[in-house]
Amino acid sequence: MDTGTHIVMGIALGGLALADPVVASHSITTTAVIAGTIIGSQAPDIDTVLKLRNNAVYIRHHRGITHSIPAVILWPLLISGVLWLIMPDANWLHLWLWTFLAVFVHVFVDIFNSYGTQALRPFSRKWVALGVINTFDPIIFGFHVVGLLFWMLGANPVPTFLIMYIIMVGYYILRFAVQKAVKNSVLHTIPDADEIIVAPTMKFFEWRVAAISKSHHYVGRAYGRSITVYDKFDRVSIPDSDLVTAALKDKNLSAFISFSPIYRWEITEHDQIFEVRLIDLRYRSNDYYPFVAVAHLNEDLEVVNSYTGWIFSEDKLHKKLDFTPL
Template sequence: MMDPITHAVAGIVIGSKAGVGLSVANGLMIASTLGAIAPDFDITTRLWGDYVYLGQHRKFSHSLPGIFIISILIGAILTPFYTALSFGQLFFWAVLGGLSHSFLDMFNSYGVSLLWPLMKKKLSFNLLLIFDPVLFILLLVFIYAGNNLIINLWTIGIFIGYLLLRILMRQRAYRLVKKNLQNEYPDSKLVILPLRFSVWDFIASLPDKKVVGTVDSIKRKVRILGCFDNIRNHLGQAVLASVLGKYFVDFTPYYHISCEASEGKYVARLMDLRYRVKDRFLHNATLVMDSDLKVEEAIFQPFNLSRKIYLNI
């Protein structure tokens, strides 16, 4: 997710343009700021564990219906404190804050289910970092500018230019990886994900394997970190048909499944290829099946392989 400070500052920027300026007396700014940070209140689902939290994060609260419902609550809570403003005004500015939250979150690799429940797929532009210092500085400039039209227009122009620069950097990263892999993996389908300012993760998918690594779009260096063979179709179908498999596919669009036979059982391992910590992937899962492919044990391993959540099967 985009960091909460950036979201709060974005909400302040929106509300500060309402004409009253930076003040707690500016109810529209308070509404937009609360609207901008409220979608991440879904972190409260972590009280029921990481399985529930990661399964729900960036779904309802980040969707259009969720933003409208949250904004209704914000408007209802603030109306008694800002009697000079109508519920409709507070609701509208809370909606703007909520939309800014989901809009910014769409720019990183996690994405948001903006059209939930009509479409569960997360929308992601894969352009910005979770904390993007350039974006943060531009938001601060917006606050400093107040209602100065010239500075605001220049800042908008710089932001658009920065997005175009990120697109060009990603395209260069794509070409570098494609050129590096063309001899050994000519038909790979590439996904480029932001890691640091000039460094990107890549996932190259082929019919029989996946290749992952990093690429520096400025230094033009490509580094392959791993090559994973895909499992046979009937094993993969059994894994994806399980409760754990369905959860994992819903959780991440970029995953890999490996499987090994041991003592008459199949042990399948699922990896979320989006995020790495040193030499391992952040989120994993393990599924144990018998020789008839019936699930005996399902384990979700968020954040650390030693962190195990056993599912009821």
């Protein structure tokens, strides 16, 4: 989920923690626990700082080790330990338990996005991405904001957030049902599809669609059960050539491949510079595919420059690559 949603989730869990008699009866423990749930709800996303290095490192590692099983165990110990040093009169056990819940909820809700997490590490590096909730879901965010407003206006936070989370469980179940209906509609529209990827948007009934058959890639949108196919590409394996082998060793292209489950490729030549471009088909926006990986190689098959990330125009891509086509 996005940062704002994780913050309101952390505050809501802090309010729900008042159901714990130990927390509710001790003001210092209350303060420590609310701090723990807020910090714990943010801690796994500390790997966002990797973006300061480069996109390749960020794409390969974001929501990786910081969202793993060892991290879910270690984050609460670290956070509760520091808070207990600051507030030694707080009950450490209950501080740790609620901080643990906040960290766990953060990682748990992230697996419902299309981006996903490596939540099964170290047992598996597979990305767990259920693809039923958009990274920012206005309904989930809105329910939390309403719950927090009720709390600010004097409502008891325990029943308020209990009711809210019961509604949230129902909402998640509904999203799975809608996703299944969309996949069935895609299969009806593209009966030869071997693999179907549907990704949520901020609109409840609108989904991004990408499908693979033995011969083609399909890209479209779903509006309820209505499927619109915008693009259809021949499915062609990337060439097994020295040029491609050299390009795929580049950190940007290898990071892209580790993340993208469905992409097409293009190879072009610009004045003795070869361009190898990989294009993720899941994120079509305004007739453009913004998530790409590009490498430029010279005649000696040396990578001159490369880039991976979100680019919404060719001009901006050329600036990132410091390249001007003739």
